[in-house]
Amino acid sequence: MHHRPAGPPGLRRRTLLRGLAGAGTLLALPGLAGCGSGRGDPNLVTMASNRANPAQREAIAESVGLFEEDSGLTVEINTFQSTPFQQSVNNYLQGTPDDVIGWFAGYRMRFFAERDLITDVTDVWDQHFRDVFTDQVRSLCTADDGKQYMVPDSTAPWAVFHRRSLFEERGYEVPTTREEFVALCERMRADGIAPLASGIREGWPAMGTFDHLNLRLNGPEFHLELLNGDHSWDSPEVRSVFGAWAELLPHHQADSLGRGINEAQTALVRREAGMMLCGMFITHAFPEEDLDDLDCFAFPEFDPAIGASAVEAPIDGFMLSGNPRNPDGARALVGHMGTLEAQEIYTAIDPQALPTHLDADTSEFSPLDTKVDAMVDDAEALTQYMDRDTRPDFASVVMIPALQRFVSQPDDIADLTASIQRQKVSIFGR
Amino acid sequence: MSNAPSPPRTRAPGRATSPRATARGRAGLRNSRGDRITLALMLGVPAALVVGLVWLPATVTVLLSFTRWDGIGGLDTIEWIGAQNYVDAFTIYPPFEPALRNNLVWLVVLFAVPTVLGMFLAVLLDRRMRGGALYQSVFYMPVVLSLALVGFIWQLVYSRDQGLLNAFLAVVADAPPVDWFGDSDINLYAVLVAASWRHTGYIMLLYLAGLKAVDPSLREAAAIDGAGPVRTFTQVVFPALLPINLVVLVVTVIDALRAFDIVWIINRGRNGLELISALVTSNVIGEASRVGFGSALAVIMLLISLVFITVYVSTMLRKAYR
Numbered sequence: 001m002h003h004r005p006a007g008p009p010g011l012r013r014r015t016l017l018r019g020l021a022g023a024g025t026l027l028a029l030p031g032l033a034g035c036g037s038g039r040g041d042p043n044l045v046t047m048a049s050n051r052a053n054p055a056q057r058e059a060i061a062e063s064v065g066l067f068e069e070d071s072g073l074t075v076e077i078n079t080f081q082s083t084p085f086q087q088s089v090n091n092y093l094q095g096t097p098d099d100v101i102g103w104f105a106g107y108r109m110r111f112f113a114e115r116d117l118i119t120d121v122t123d124v125w126d127q128h129f130r131d132v133f134t135d136q137v138r139s140l141c142t143a144d145d146g147k148q149y150m151v152p153d154s155t156a157p158w159a160v161f162h163r164r165s166l167f168e169e170r171g172y173e174v175p176t177t178r179e180e181f182v183a184l185c186e187r188m189r190a191d192g193i194a195p196l197a198s199g200i201r202e203g204w205p206a207m208g209t210f211d212h213l214n215l216r217l218n219g220p221e222f223h224l225e226l227l228n229g230d231h232s233w234d235s236p237e238v239r240s241v242f243g244a245w246a247e248l249l250p251h252h253q254a255d256s257l258g259r260g261i262n263e264a265q266t267a268l269v270r271r272e273a274g275m276m277l278c279g280m281f282i283t284h285a286f287p288e289e290d291l292d293d294l295d296c297f298a299f300p301e302f303d304p305a306i307g308a309s310a311v312e313a314p315i316d317g318f319m320l321s322g323n324p325r326n327p328d329g330a331r332a333l334v335g336h337m338g339t340l341e342a343q344e345i346y347t348a349i350d351p352q353a354l355p356t357h358l359d360a361d362t363s364e365f366s367p368l369d370t371k372v373d374a375m376v377d378d379a380e381a382l383t384q385y386m387d388r389d390t391r392p393d394f395a396s397v398v399m400i401p402a403l404q405r406f407v408s409q410p411d412d413i414a415d416l417t418a419s420i421q422r423q424k425v426s427i428f429g430r
Numbered sequence: 431m432s433n434a435p436s437p438p439r440t441r442a443p444g445r446a447t448s449p450r451a452t453a454r455g456r457a458g459l460r461n462s463r464g465d466r467i468t469l470a471l472m473l474g475v476p477a478a479l480v481v482g483l484v485w486l487p488a489t490v491t492v493l494l495s496f497t498r499w500d501g502i503g504g505l506d507t508i509e510w511i512g513a514q515n516y517v518d519a520f521t522i523y524p525p526f527e528p529a530l531r532n533n534l535v536w537l538v539v540l541f542a543v544p545t546v547l548g549m550f551l552a553v554l555l556d557r558r559m560r561g562g563a564l565y566q567s568v569f570y571m572p573v574v575l576s577l578a579l580v581g582f583i584w585q586l587v588y589s590r591d592q593g594l595l596n597a598f599l600a601v602v603a604d605a606p607p608v609d610w611f612g613d614s615d616i617n618l619y620a621v622l623v624a625a626s627w628r629h630t631g632y633i634m635l636l637y638l639a640g641l642k643a644v645d646p647s648l649r650e651a652a653a654i655d656g657a658g659p660v661r662t663f664t665q666v667v668f669p670a671l672l673p674i675n676l677v678v679l680v681v682t683v684i685d686a687l688r689a690f691d692i693v694w695i696i697n698r699g700r701n702g703l704e705l706i707s708a709l710v711t712s713n714v715i716g717e718a719s720r721v722g723f724g725s726a727l728a729v730i731m732l733l734i735s736l737v738f739i740t741v742y743v744s745t746m747l748r749k750a751y752r
Contacts, residue, residue, distance in 0.1 A: 087716045090501055115502045201611060201697045257701055258590045258612020267591065393500075393718035401525055404701040408614055422522040426514075427720075 045329035046076045046098035050085045051316075051350070053284055059349035066345060067336040073329050093117040097321040099330035100337075105140040105315040106384040107228075108392070109150050112319075113143035119320035119327075122147045124335045132340070132358050136382050140315055151338035152317035154346060154353035156280040157372050158208060158385070159296040159311075166193075166271055167295070174297045176308070178244075181300040185251035188274040196248070197273035198256035199264030200407065203400035207386035208277050209248075210403060211312055213241045216302035220310040220381035227390035229428035234421035239413050244302065246410045257407055279314070279385075280372065283351040291351065294368055298375055311379040314388055315356060391427065398423045488732065495726035501719040515726035526727070529704035532618055533734075536625070536705070537686035544626040545682055548633025553663065555634070556641040566638070570631040581695030584624045614702025621703060624692050629685060633678055640674030641667070676745065683738045687731065706731045 049060050057079060064075045078098055085092070093101075093112060101118075103109060112118045125138075125148045133141075133152060141150040166172070170191060175181040185195035200206040214223045218237045225231055226238070253264060253273055265285035267273040276282065277299065286294050301308035318337045324330040336342050343355035348364070354373050362373060376382065387395040402420050406413070461469065495516070498509045519526050551569055555562050572580070587594045588610035599605040610620040644667055652662040668675075690707040693699045699708025706727060713724030 089717060090719050094502065117502065201701075203698060203700055255590050255607070255609035255612050257614070257697075258588075258609035258617070263589065263591055392716075393713075393720045396716060396718050397713055397720060400698075401700050405524070408701065419522070419524055426518050426522060 042326060042329070043072070044074050044076060045100060045326050045333050046078065047100040047102075047318075047333065048085075048092075048098040049077055049079045049102045050082045051102060052079050052081045053350075055284070055350050059346045059353070062349060063337065063342045063345045064333075066342065067333060070336075071329075071332055073332070075333060093321065099321055099324035099326055100318050100333050101321055102316065103150065103319050104384065104388045105137070105150055105152055105317055106388050107390060108384075108388050109141065109317075109319060110143045111391075113145070113147075113149040117322045118149050119322060119324065120147045120149060121151060121320055121331065121334060124148075124151060124331050124338075128335050129338055132338075133356055134358065136379075137315060137356050140382070140384070141317060150317040150319045151334040152315050152356045153337050153343050154350070155313045155315045155356055155376065156352040157311050157313035157354065157376055158212070158277065158279045158299075159372060159375065160275050160277050160299055161268065161282050161294060161296045162275045163268070163271060163290075163293050164295040165293050166274060172274070175300050176297075177300055178302045182247070182251070184274075185248070189251065193271070194253040194267065194273040195251040195275060196253065197264040197267045197276035197278075198252040199259035199261040200256050200404065201258055201260050203396075203404060204387055205261045205264075205278075206403040206407065207395070207399065208279075208312070209245060210241060210399075211383065211386050212277060212299040213244050213248075213302070214238075215310045215312070215383065216299060216306060216308060217241055217244060219306045220383060223310075223383060224381075224389060227386060229391070229394075229424065229430060232421055233424050234414075234417045238417050238420075242406060242410075242413045242416065245406070246413070249407065249410055257404060279312075280352040280354070283368075291366070291368075296368060296371060307380070309379050310381040310383060311375050312385055313376050313379070313382045314385045315382070316353075317356075394424065394427050398427065491725045491728050491732070494722055495729045497722040497725075499721045501714075501721045511722070515723045516730075518723065519726055519730070525700070525704040525709055528702070529699075529706045529709050532703070532705055533686060533689070535618060536622065536689050537683065539619075539622045539626065540629055540682045540686050543622075544629035545633050545678060547626075548630045549637050551630065551634045552637035552641055555638055566634075569634050572628040573631045573635075575628075577691040577695060580624070580628065580692060584621075584692070584696075588620055611696055612701070617696075617702045621692055621696065625689060629682070632681070636674060636678055636681070637671070640671045644670050676742070680738065680742045684735070687735050687738075706734075 047064070049057075051057065051060055060077060060079075064077060067073070068075055076098075089103075094117065103112075109118070113120075125141075129138075129151065137152050138148070141148050141152055143149050167174070170188075172184055172187070173180070175184045188195040198205075211223065214226070214237075217240055218226075222231070222237065226233070231237070253259065253267060256264070261278075262285065264273070264276060265278065265282055268276045268282070269286055269290065283291060283294065298308050298311070318334045320327070320330050320334060338357070340355075340357045340359055343357045343360060347353040347355045347360075354369060354376065362370060365373060383389055386399065390399075398420060402416060406416055494508075496510060496512060498511050498515075499507065551565075555566055559565075575583075585593075590596060590607050590609050590612065593610070595610065596605075596607045599608070608616070611617050648666050648670060649662055652666045657666065688707055689705055690699075690711070693703040693705055693708055694711065697703055698712060699705050710724050710728045710731065712718065713720040713727060715724075718724075
């Protein structure tokens with residue numbers, strides 16, 4: 001689409017028009033959706049996986065291989081890069097999607113359930129999963145109609161990551177309160193270390209800071225309601241979040257808007273930064289021999305009345321497309337992906353993933369996994385991350401530019417929250 | 431064969447339909463049935479394609495710009511909201527105004543730098559110097575590189591912590607690292623360097639083609655009259671390049687309006703790199719699926735393009751009928 005044809009000028013003019021009109025063409029397509037879903041081979045199940053890291057591919061292949069052996073079915077795995085898949089998922093689900101699709105629990109799954117783009121799998125839950133997941137996980141896989149639409153397999157929670165050896169060398173203590181956290185940041189700066197690695201060029205990594213501050217200052221209930229559109233963004237609560245962020249901003253790596261999240265992770269690996277608020281996917285950035293040195297703690301408490309137990313634990317799972325070509329095979333496959341055995345195979349290979357199954361064997365866990373797993377188990381509430389807990393249009397079109405603007409101009413908070421609120425009303429319609 | 435009476439000599443059938451021949455011989459021209467079928471096919475198929483692939487989607491885009499729709503479900507889920515999307519774009523959508531401004535800056539810079547530079551390179555290469563073909567390929571290379579590769583190359587150059595440019599500045603001038611991509615005051619210009627890098631090669635090729643077509647006798651005459659190389663270029667060759675200049679003008683305007691790929695790969699067109707095309711994409715194509723709002727932005731972009739397209743097409747048509 002963006003290749004530059006070295007053609008004659010007439011062609012380029014037309015290319016422009018077609019490009020402009022392309023959006024329109026794409027929109028005309030959904031009308032045709034659903035025509036191409038012929039019944040296929042009863043022994044074949046297709047599966048779209050958005051887990052594209054080498055370790056994730058291997059983990060999926062192992063787990064699915066076990067299913068193929070047991071069931072005698074053949075599974076065709078189509079792997080997509082996670083971010084591009086996310087960006088095209090609306091069109092993908094309305095076209096001829098694969099039978100089983102890797103996706104996120106929570107708001108983002110409910111959104112598709114409401115639109116009938118995915119299939120109810122309550123029967124699979126009744127058969128296998130009634131008592132093997134926590135109530136929280138079950139509610140995250142349940143749509144507003146009370147039915148389950150997703151089988152969860154793993155989670156990659158967020159925490160403040162750091163190198164254990166650096167903390168030991170310098171005698172840093174893990175902070176548990178706002179004061180300790182700020183004091184530690186100041187000490188690190190005095191030692192010539194950037195306290196908090198930060199790379200938000202891609203936009204979405206900035207959401208983690210907002211989420212955690214809001215969870216600690218206003219509590220998980222308010223946080224989820226706010227993201228659900230129930231509260232005004234132009235409120236003292238939201239302004240207090242940005243205020244606390246403004247206090248932490250000088251402790252973040254400088255020029256974070258120009259840095260990709262991978263570069264920020266590299267800063268932590270290289271000991272140029274002391275800590276990083278990040279998801280477990282940071283394990284992919286650490287060299288294998290250094291993984292033992294990676295440690296973490298929960299984002300500290302900011303208000304004793306709220307505590308620090310809410311954990312941002314995005315849960316991944318598998319759902320059935322709206323009209324799977326092989327419904328029985330697809331049900332069997334999602335049923336398999338939720339089993340203890342499948343989860344243990346998967347999470348043993350993918351370093352970022354922790355199993356969601358209650359009976360998962362934790363004896364083989366690394367100390368890091370054990371710690372994070374305990375954080376998730378003890379959490380009074382699990383949230384999914386801002387772009388999974390709210391409307392995607394609000395998250396990407398409004399919040400990312402707003403958070404980036406805040407980081408570059410942290411002084412005009414009132415103006416910023418007013419602008420977010422105006423756009424929120426336009427998008428949520430309330 | 432065509433039985434057109436005038437001119438009487440046999441002509442290839444394709445030539446007989448050129449505007450000039452038709453204009454002259456319209457009264458006496460009678461096409462055979464086969465000719466008419468051929469004509470109908472040759473005009474009808476492209477016309478159907480243009481209507482189907484250009485006009486129809488463009489019309490749909492205009493219609494959708496008055497709606498709120500997330501692109502999911504049938505047409506009955508479309509909600510008509512009048513001009514609300516346009517009002518929102520101009521009033522409460524913070525990236526919109528910077529996007530208009532950035533597109534304008536983009537246009538001005540494309541004219542000021544790569545167009546002039548491309549012309550200069552073309553004039554140099556036109557002198558049949560040794561290794562001319564090699565230079566030509568080198569300058570043209572960026573045009574054919576893929577989007578992903580271009581983004582990767584400039585990431586290597588501009589990265590704050592690991593980039594070539596900051597490392598160079600640190601060694602040479604002991605300068606503190608500059609945040610080329612993240613500082614919204616300078617990132618547009620940093621990216622424009624990259625965009626110009628690509629555009630120069632393209633303009634160079636256009637001018638090179640134009641220069642090859644300039645009648646050498648013009649230059650000889652100028653030389654005999656005692657004009658130096660600069661004067662020959664400014665007063666003889668450049669005026670003869672008028673058609674190419676027009677093409678370059680349009681190409682540059684269009685490139686400035688649809689500039690997209692580099693900013694998209696850097697930061698999705700945010701934080702100082704807002705462009706209308708990137709806003710349209712992030713609203714419509716992405717997961718956001720704000721189809722109505724994105725369409726409104728696309729229509730605004732279409733209207734701006736139409737101004738330039740109309741000028742170009744009318745100039746071209748005027749010339750064709752002259």
